[in-house]
Amino acid sequence: MDSLLDFEECVKDSPEFRLKLELFEADVSVLETQLDKVMKLCGKMVEAGQAYNAANQLFLAGLAELSTYHRKDGVISNCLNQFNQGLQEMVSFHTMLFDQTQRAISQQLTNLCSQFLPQLVETRREFVRIGDDLETAAVKSAQASRHKAADAERASHLLLATRKCYQHFALDYCLQLNTFKTQQRIDILNSVFSFVHAQFTFFHQGFDLLRDLEPTMKTMATQLSQFSADCAAKRKDLENTHLLVQQRDASGEPMVIPCPGSDDIIQGYLFKRSRRKTKTWKRSWFSIRDNQLLYRKSHKEEAVVLFEDLRLCAVKSLEHLDRRFCFELLSVQKCCALQADSEQLKQAWLSALQGSIDLAYRERADSQPKELPPPLCGGDSSPGPPAPRPSVLDVALRGPGNQRCCDCGEEEPRWASINLGVTVCIECSGIHRSLGVHLSKVRSLTLDSWEAEQLKLLCILGNNTVNRIYEARCSEEGRVKPRANSPRVEKETWIKEKYVEKRFVQNGSSDGARGGKGEAALRLYRAASAGDPVAMAAALAQGAEVNGSIAEETGRTALIGAAVGGSLLACEFLLLNGANVNHRDLRGQGALHAAATAGHTGQVCLLLKRGANQYAVDERGQDPLAIAVETANADIVTLLRMARMNEEMRDSEGVFGAMGDDETFQDIFRDFSDMASHDPERLSRRQFSRGGGEEEEEEEEEEEEEVVKGGAGETVNSRQHGVGKTS
The missing domain is CATH 1.25.40.20 (Ankyrin repeat-containing domain)
Structure with a gap:
């Protein structure tokens, strides 16, 4: 330890004391400068950290938007969501680190400087002033004449009084310097220790978080490897398909055969003649599906049923029109003239229409048609497909009181203690981790995998049941439960009193021969034999040893x-x-x-x-x-x-x-x-609305502005009705 100022030397006011005092004051001045520098640099570091956290939050918001963009891709969306939540917790840990750093460095060192330095400056000013007065009194006493006894005596008394006052201020000044010199060692070490402890806690929490994410990362690494292989195979397949299409003999005719997996028998572009404006033809996309002829007015609109039941229709070629490759579809109610792009496509459509009509008659004549599965959008009369499995989070929040944090009441908690059977918020989960896994095993409801029995326990116990056990004597103790916006220190104190000290647990011992932990162990054994998790949780809270052996058993x-x-x-x-x-x-x-x-x-x-x-x-x-x-x-x-x-x-x-x-x-x-059985997935089939085709067709014809005219001299106002009109 550094040497301090000697009070005896201070009283003597020797040159050695004066020299040591000057060195002491210079040392204090240097220390003050260094402390001020450290506090300023700490402030800049915290500001930079807060700016980093703000940028991190913006980055995570961008990831969240990217996740919503890929919401239809379950694998990518799930991956982004899980990592986004983990990174959000890491940002929260960063925020707590910077808060603790500011308290550890800035506040403690500021308290040190504000407590001692202003008083030191004031005391030194008085010390210097009294020293000057002592010097003046000594000079006056020395100059007093021996022949003037009264003046000499007065000068001696003044010198004596001034010397006593000087000694008082000198001793006080030395005491304050020595106290500051001693206290600064403790405060500086305590400040640095608190900062390092905050760093230790931060990295320990980060390690625990990443360790919890490790199974998810391994699963995703496997998926990523599989996706890479699938992507390479798909890319190669696309290149081969592109090459085949490129090498095909291009006749200029579009394909009319649907892609594999499509419900359409045939699809492609056809010209459709307006029923009111016979010389007006509009190009649309047609398809045959479920014994119906459908067409799209544009790519932005849904398919419209043109003919509901092809069994009630007849199809024939139109040879006497000026336009080529035309054919007609007739029913009892209406007829429609259509035009293909080539003779080959015309014959393909004629064959497809006639084949669809024949197939519909054969299916109707079948005495035992195949049973079709119910539609996806079926009403109450027909059962729909099995509902998707709810997520772990959805199931967990159904437990009694699980919609809010067990310890502070914050809404929508995303973490849980699997051995206590409660859900907690992100801040309380960090405090639970610090208790140790022997007291609370924290797991994420969105990032971690859960076994069925663990999830059942969380639903059976739940926040309400556990709080009735661990907060039974809360009102008797006069404690108020912290809220979501309460300081972290208050939450940490509450959680330790609640789960570590078990301060609010009701004493369950009786007046029998067995008491205390022995009786609690017996209650635990009986509850375990009966399969009652609530009674078991109460017995553990009342001090039962989980590995305690029962002599009677x-x-x-x-x-x-x-x-x-x-x-x-x-x-x-x-x-x-x-x-x-x-x-x-x-x-x-x-x-x-x-x-x-x-x-x-x-x-x-x-x-x-x-x-x-x-x-x-x-x-x-x-x-x-x-x-x-x-x-x-x-x-x-x-x-x-x-x-x-x-x-x-x-x-x-x-x-x-x-x-x-x-x-x-x-x-x-x-x-x-696996204790649960799952219903097999059932096939579904979309149902198209019946009717309305003719009305929508008339709407289209009223709103048409751009038309394709056939032949020179044809006008939009023509009212000639030619071939195709039924009698």
Whole structure:
């Protein structure tokens, strides 16, 4: 530690003290300059960081717009949305880092300077002034004449009083300098430590976030690789198609055969004669579909039905018109003259129309027509296609109270604690992460993958139920729950009191022989055996040890009780809260033994996924597989044998065996794990509106301005009705 000013030397006011005082003052001045520089640079850094965050927000907004542009492409949209949410959280972490940096550097150092330096300046001014007065009094005392006793005595008294006053101010000044010199070491170290701790927290949160994104990134990397291969194949196919079309003998005639997968029998451009203006022809796109002739007035409009039922129509060629390649379609109600671009196209349309008419009659004559699936837009009388699966977020927010953050009430939370069974906002999720995974395991509702049982737990428990447990004594303690706009420090204090200290949990002990944690452990075991997650959550909140063994139950834990009871939710809840999957009771049996004995296939599958030892033997020397064989449970025997085979194959492959498991085992494992059955997708068929064709045609003819005229001298006002008019 640096040497401080000596108070004894201060009283003496020796030259050595004066020299050391000047060095001390120069050191304080240099320190003040450096502190001011650090605070200014910190301010500039924070401003630059805030500008960076603002630019980052604009960039993420651009990504969001790009995501909406690709909303029809589910893969790209999902990828952009998930990464956008992850980056949004990273920007939030950046904002918290800059806030903590400003508090750590600027505020602490400003407090140091404002607390000591102004007072030091004022005290030094008085010290210098009294020093000058002492010098003057000493000179006057020395100049006093010995023959003037009264003047000499007065000068001596003045000198003595001035010296005492000087010593008082000098000692006070030295004390303030020494105090500042001592305090600045603590404040500077504390400031830098707080800044480094903020950096540590920021990078730790970023690491946790990216670690949560890792499974999604691996999945997307696989998809990207597949997309790259598909894109290369598609590009090659397009180049080949382009080359074929380019090399084809170009006759100038358009194609009329529809592309593969189209419902149209034939489609292409035809000229259609106006019914009122017989010399006016308009080029439109025609197609035959569902025994109807349709046409589009323009590419911006939907197809219009020209003839509803081709079975009621006749088709014939028109040879006596001046225009070439014409044919006519007649029905009882109306007729329509059409013109193709060539004789070949005319014959193709005649064949297609006649073939469609013949096909419609044959389908009608069929005694047992094929049953068609219901339409996509069918009414209540016909069932529609199966609704799409709701997302994890949609399912999670249906839980009781899950629409708002469990700890601050912010709307639409996007994170959840899977072991507590609550949804939280992004800020509270960061605080939950800091508690440690032994208390709260945070997972994103949009970025992470969820297993069915975890999602069910989140819906069964939910914010309302958990808050009734963890906030039961909140009013008794006189605490007010923070809100969404409350400071982070207030939220952090609340969450630690709520989940770490469990300050507001109702004491559940009774007056029996067992009390406290022992009784809570017994309640946990009974709730696990009964498959009641709410009662289990209450028991854990009241201090029950998740791995506590129950003497009355031969040393069984709650997980073994849940395996015996057969509740998948109870097993999953205990495993999420740190239950030891390989604990064994006094008879040497663990949860896997109990599940195999009880014949609960779902529990066996879940415990295997969580790392249960399938080779452990009980006091009879039987492992779970031997128990399943003894109880003749074929499903469990198959599952355990496949699991054992898969493990042996992986071990035999050495280090490369970890790259992937046996596909057959994975298929069987997935079949046992999946508890929900999905309806097969049903084909759909669009239904076109019937009728209205003639009225829309008349509308078109009234609004036509640009027409194609056939032959010289034809006028739009011609009213001649020639061939094609029915009698």
